[in-house]
Amino acid sequence: MKRVAAALILASLAATAMADTYRFGSQVISTGDSEGRLRQVAGKPDRETPIETRRGGLEGYRLEYYRRGKSIQIEVINGKVASITQLDS
Template sequence: MKRVIVGLLLAALAIPAIASETWRVNSQVVSTGDSEGRLRQIAGKPDRETPIETSRGGLRGYRLEYFQQTKSVQVEIINGRVSDIKQIEN
């Protein structure tokens, strides 16, 4: 019984952050593998841009964050391409 309760609690905590391969912006879709230029053309200027560092302190890429009314979307750019999309519910 305790395992079921713990499992349900962990599942409930995991719901607010959803990783996906696509993000719908108005009538267009951004997908992993798209170029940074396409992302910026569709989604516009990000609300926040944070560098992603390697373990040795070098630049690996960028995390672009877009704030919307009910969620924020974090898009990771590695080597000029969208590598990860996370939608976080507020």
């Protein structure tokens, strides 16, 4: 039982260590890439929404790209890609 629990913990840690990625044409964007690289590869976003801190200051942006019936949401915090989420429409 302890081995199963340890294996599950290790698998979840490995999954969280993996970077989110998304392919735009022949190039790939990953978490940790700069906002400049994202905009160079993906182009102008279809929608850009500010992300606020608890106190109302600007923390970053949520950029949305619509590709082939899917919405790709990319959060940029402090000039770096923090997360990539793909939503099927």
